[in-house]
Structures are given as structure tokens and as C-alpha cells.
Amino acid sequence: xxxxxxxxxxxxxxxxxxxxxxxxxxxxxxxxxxxxxxxxxxxxxxxxxxxxxxxxxxxxxxxxxxxxxxxxxxxxxxxxxxxxxxxxxxxxxxxxxxxxxxxxxxxxxxxxxxxxxxxxxxxxxxxxxxxxxxxxxxxxxxxxxxxxxxxxxxxxxxxxxxxxxxxxxxxxxxxxxxxxxxxxxxxxxxxxxxxxxxxxxxxxxxxxxxxxxxxxxxxxxxxxxxxxxxxxxxxxxxxxxxxxxxxxxxxxxxxxxxxxxxxxxxxxxxxxxxxxxxxxx
Ligand code: AMP
Numbered sequence: 001x002x003x004x005x006x007x008x009x010x011x012x013x014x015x016x017x018x019x020x021x022x023x024x025x026x027x028x029x030x031x032x033x034x035x036x037x038x039x040x041x042x043x044x045x046x047x048x049x050x051x052x053x054x055x056x057x058x059x060x061x062x063x064x065x066x067x068x069x070x071x072x073x074x075x076x077x078x079x080x081x082x083x084x085x086x087x088x089x090x091x092x093x094x095x096x097x098x099x100x101x102x103x104x105x106x107x108x109x110x111x112x113x114x115x116x117x118x119x120x121x122x123x124x125x126x127x128x129x130x131x132x133x134x135x136x137x138x139x140x141x142x143x144x145x146x147x148x149x150x151x152x153x154x155x156x157x158x159x160x161x162x163x164x165x166x167x168x169x170x171x172x173x174x175x176x177x178x179x180x181x182x183x184x185x186x187x188x189x190x191x192x193x194x195x196x197x198x199x200x201x202x203x204x205x206x207x208x209x210x211x212x213x214x215x216x217x218x219x220x221x222x223x224x225x226x227x228x229x230x231x232x233x234x235x236x237x238x239x240x241x242x243x244x245x246x247x248x249x250x251x252x253x254x255x256x257x258x259x260x261x262x263x264x265x266x267x268x269x270x271x272x273x274x275x276x277x278x279x280x281x
Contacts, residue, residue, distance in 0.1 A: 002085035005055075007092045014093055014141055021090060024051035028144035028171075030135060033057040034074035034189035035083050038179035042148045043087045045176050049146055055084055056093040056138050058100060062108070063130030074189050093142060100137065109133045114158035117251035119265055120276070121155075123241045131156055132163050139169050147171050152178040152186050154265060154278040158251055178277070180206065186277045193273040201270060204236035208243070209264050209279040216245065216264075216281050219257065229266075238268035248280065257281070 008014045018026065027050035029042045046053045057080060064070035077094075084092060108129050115121055115128040139147060147164075149157045161173045178186050184206035185191065185199075194202060208229040215225045222245050229243050247254050248261040262281040267274065 002088065004081050004085045005089040005092050007081070007094060009094055009096065010099055011095070011141060017091055018054070018142060021052040022143075026050060026052045026054055026142065026144040026146075028138065028142045028147040029053065029055045030138050030147065030149070031055060031057055032059045032073065032189065033080050034076050034192075035080045036179075036187045036189065038150060038152060038187040040083060040087060041179045042150060042176050043084065043089060045174070046146070046148050047087065049148075049174065050144075052090045053087075054091045054093055054142055054144065055089050056142070058093075058095055058134070058138075060100075060130060060134040061097055062101070062133060063124075063127050065124065065126050068124075069190075069193075074192055093138075100134065107133070109136060109163070111159050111163060113162050114155060114251045115162075117155060117158075117246065119155050119242055119244060119246070119251065120267065123267065128156070128159050132159060135160050136163060136167065136169070139164070139171055144171055146174055148174045148176055150178060151175050151278070152188070153276070154263060155251060158249070184210075186275075188275065190273055190275070193271075195271060198237075198270045198273065201236045201238070202275060204233060204238070205266050205268060205275055205277045206279075208232050209266060209277060212243075212245075212264055213279050213281045216257065216262065222254065222256065222262075233266070233268055238270050241267040241269065241274070243268075245281070 008017050027046035029046050031039050059073050109132040111128050111132040157175045164173050180186050183203040185202045212225045212229045233240050243266045245262050245264050248263040265278040267276040
């Protein structure tokens, strides 16, 4: 059995533990735990890009709305640690909420740009403020040379990239491709919520994204393609939040392929589970 990585839970302990690793170069992979092969792909990419790898595990309460799944979000710390041991992670940073947000904490970032694109922000208005604040804290706590985020959460990746640029954080943000099940469903810690029937319907999202990307790539009218896709998703039993074509960097609406590189993004609910996904055109 691989030795477990060192686990630290306070900011002073983190600083002490990271000091001797800095010279080698540090990669940070922020997560909320319940690790799956998508997270581990980020860790492996981090390993290729830096000599030292830090994984943070923190289920951030401030990015969940009261009616959302903070309480029931899967927590599998022991299994996470075993998986990270196999990946030879150097350090696991897992602060409590009281360490991250001590008594009297009163600062919250209000990201603009991609964070106000009318996608996730429209359905989870509290979300990116919480994400930006905790990611800024994680980056300042760990001061990594690079930090890795999944394209699975594409708008989040755009927001974090902008945050690092706007705040002059000395870190390179790297986006990593989405890891999928064989049938196309993007891996997500929330997939465990799906019933067997919902799981069977879930790959529809990726199928629609791929088909839409192919058609838009062949210059079919974007609105027409999206209307078809929205119908397919509804017929598979989803309640659609959005299926949109946006500029891949700014996330601004696009009318045609001439408006720049396009990303298709989807969010939809099935039963109690909300799924998101995206692809490039
Ligand atoms: P989470 O624990 O869900 O907050 O995710 C932590 C990081 O893993 C984020 O940067 C996610 O975008 C990334 N991630 C989640 N699912 C996947 C996936 N299927 N493929 C690649 N990266 C992912």
C-alpha cells in the first residue's frame, strides 16, 4: 500500500509544510473531494507539469445556496486519501470551514465578465462569488506555480482564469479536458445521485452537445441547431436550464461561427440531480 500523503488542516501548518517544497515548483489541484477519475486525471497532469503536487479537499459552503446539496454532498475522505496516495501526491490541504472562514470573516469577491454570462450564474446566483473567494484564498494559501481546473466546469475555468489575471496572482491556470464514462457522461461527484433510469438518460446531454457541435461546424444556423437540441434534451426527461452557444473565451453570445471560437454549454436537471457539460465546436 502506498504511504498516505501528508494531511494538513491549518494555515500555519500548510505554510510550514510547503516552504521546503517551493523550490521544486508546486502544482495545486483544488477539489471538493469525492474524488473520481476526472479529479485523478487533473492530479496526473499536475504531476507531469510540476515536481510537487498539492490537492485541496474542501466542500465550500459559500458556493451552495440554502436549498442546494451542501449537507448531502458526498464526502469520502478515506477513499480520497487512498487514491491520492497511489498518485503520489505530496500534500493534502483540507481546512475546516472554521479555518477557511474564521469568526469575523467578511470579504467576498464579486467576479464579473464570464461570471455574469447568464449561464450558471443565472441559475446559481451565489455560486461564482463563493467560488472566486475560495479559489483566491486557496491560491494565496498555497501560492502554487500552477493550478489545474477541469474544463468540465467551463464557466468556472473562465472565471478562475480571469480572477488570476485581474488580481495579478502569480500562478498559471491550466484547464484539463473532461473525463467521461464510456457512454459519454461526464464524470461528476454528483452522478451518484442518479437512479438507474436517470443514469440511462444522462448521456443524452453529451450526445446532443456532440451532434450540435457537428452541425454548427457544418455552418447550420446556430439557433436552429440549439432549438433541436433543447427538444431532444426535454424528450429524454430533463428539465433544461440552458443549452447555449458562446464565445469560448468571453462566454458572450455568438450569432455565427464568424464570431470566434465557440463553446456549447448545457445544464439540465433530471430527478433531484443537476448535470452540466460542454464541448468545443
Ligand atoms: P469538484 O470537486 O467537483 O469541485 O471538482 C474539482 C476539479 O475537478 C474542478 O476543476 C473540476 O472542473 C474538475 N473536474 C470535475 N469533474 C471532472 C471531469 N469529469 N473531468 C475533468 N475534470 C473534472
